Amino acid sequence: MVLNYIYSFFKNNKMLFTIFMLLLISSVCAVFFITNFLSNIFIENSYLIEKDRTYIVSLDNVNTEQKMETLLLQNPEVSLVYCLINNEGEAIRADYYDKSSSNNITSFGKWFSEEDTLDGNHKVILPNYPYLFRNQNTEEYEIYEIGDSYFINDIPYEAIGIGTLIDFVYQIPYKSIPKNCELSFVAIVTDDFKSEVKIQHFSAYLENLFNGVIMESPIEIPKTSFWNNYSTETILIIGIVSMGIFNLVYIYTYILDTRRKEIAINRILGRTKLSSIVNYYLETFSLATIAFILSSLFFKYVILVQLKNLGFLFKDSLLFANYLVIYVGFIFIFSVVFLPIIILYITKSPSEVLSDV
Known part of the structure; x- marks a missing residue:
C-alpha cells in the first residue's frame, strides 16, 4: 500500500518528487557534515589546548625510561609522555605513554599496530604539512610518500601513515628508538589546567626528576565556553539547517496541495482519516529513510573521499552507532514537522476540497 502511494507520488509529480x-538528501548530508565539523573542531581544539598543558624538559639521557616510570607512578594526572629526538635537523616524536587514543589517528594510511608498539618495529608516521603541500615544495625539505623508507641513524623506517599534527614532526614507536640515539627532550602533558603556582611547582619537580631544564611550560589561561569560541559557526549552522527544513516544508505543503483531489476521493471511497494519515505518513517516512541511506553512502564514499583528495584534514568521526542516533533524531524531527501538515490536509472535508479543485 505504501509503495503504491510512493509510486503514485512519483508518477504524477516527477519533478516535485525529484x-x-x-533536498532531503542534501539536508541529511548537511547534518553529517555539521556533526563531523563540530567533532573535528573538538579534535582540533584538543590539539591546540594540549600545548597549553605541555611541559618540555631537556634530558641528560641517564635512566630516562626509569624516570618516566617514576613520573607516571607519582603523577596520575599525566595523560601523555613522549620523547623528542633531533635527527639531522628533523624532529622525531616517540610516544612513551598515552592515556587516551585521541592522538592515535592519521590523515592518510594507518597508525602503529600493537605489535609495532610493543616490539619496536621500524615504522614511522610522516608529518602532514610537507605531505599536504608536496606539490608546492620548493625543495627546502625532502618529501616522503607512504611506503617510502625514512632513515634515523642510517636505520630505515617504513612510512605507514600521515599524521594529523600541523607541524614537521615525525612519529615512531618509543621501543624503536635506535640504541645509539640521544634523546633531546621529554614532553609531559597533564589532564588539567593548573594555576601559575602549580605550574611552577610541577616544573621544579620535572627539572629535579630528569636532571634537566624546563624549555617550555604551560601558561594559566582563562576558561572559555564553546559558544564564545564558535558562536559564528554555530549561528551559521543553525541557519543552514533551518533554511533546509523551511524549504522541505514549503515543497511538501505544495505537493500535498497538488494531491488534494486524490486525498478527497480516497476519503469518499471509504478510507478513514486515521488510515489516510498513517499511509501518507508512512510514505514520507519511507522516503526519509531511503534519503538517509543514500545520504550516508554519498557522504561517506564521495564527499569525504573528495575532501581527503583535496587535502582537507576532515575525518569521518561517526561510528555506526552515531549514524543510528542521527537517524532516530532525523526521523523524530521529520515527524514533528511533517505529521501536523499531513493531519491538516487529511482532516479537510472532501466535499469542500473537490468544490475548490
Missing part, C-alpha cells in the same frame, strides 16, 4: 528527494 526536488523533494534531492
Whole structure:
C-alpha cells in the first residue's frame, strides 16, 4: 500500500518528487557534515589546548625510561609522555605513554599496530604539512610518500601513515628508538589546567626528576565556553539547517496541495482519516529513510573521499552507532514537522476540497 502511494507520488509529480528527494538528501548530508565539523573542531581544539598543558624538559639521557616510570607512578594526572629526538635537523616524536587514543589517528594510511608498539618495529608516521603541500615544495625539505623508507641513524623506517599534527614532526614507536640515539627532550602533558603556582611547582619537580631544564611550560589561561569560541559557526549552522527544513516544508505543503483531489476521493471511497494519515505518513517516512541511506553512502564514499583528495584534514568521526542516533533524531524531527501538515490536509472535508479543485 505504501509503495503504491510512493509510486503514485512519483508518477504524477516527477519533478516535485525529484526536488523533494534531492533536498532531503542534501539536508541529511548537511547534518553529517555539521556533526563531523563540530567533532573535528573538538579534535582540533584538543590539539591546540594540549600545548597549553605541555611541559618540555631537556634530558641528560641517564635512566630516562626509569624516570618516566617514576613520573607516571607519582603523577596520575599525566595523560601523555613522549620523547623528542633531533635527527639531522628533523624532529622525531616517540610516544612513551598515552592515556587516551585521541592522538592515535592519521590523515592518510594507518597508525602503529600493537605489535609495532610493543616490539619496536621500524615504522614511522610522516608529518602532514610537507605531505599536504608536496606539490608546492620548493625543495627546502625532502618529501616522503607512504611506503617510502625514512632513515634515523642510517636505520630505515617504513612510512605507514600521515599524521594529523600541523607541524614537521615525525612519529615512531618509543621501543624503536635506535640504541645509539640521544634523546633531546621529554614532553609531559597533564589532564588539567593548573594555576601559575602549580605550574611552577610541577616544573621544579620535572627539572629535579630528569636532571634537566624546563624549555617550555604551560601558561594559566582563562576558561572559555564553546559558544564564545564558535558562536559564528554555530549561528551559521543553525541557519543552514533551518533554511533546509523551511524549504522541505514549503515543497511538501505544495505537493500535498497538488494531491488534494486524490486525498478527497480516497476519503469518499471509504478510507478513514486515521488510515489516510498513517499511509501518507508512512510514505514520507519511507522516503526519509531511503534519503538517509543514500545520504550516508554519498557522504561517506564521495564527499569525504573528495575532501581527503583535496587535502582537507576532515575525518569521518561517526561510528555506526552515531549514524543510528542521527537517524532516530532525523526521523523524530521529520515527524514533528511533517505529521501536523499531513493531519491538516487529511482532516479537510472532501466535499469542500473537490468544490475548490
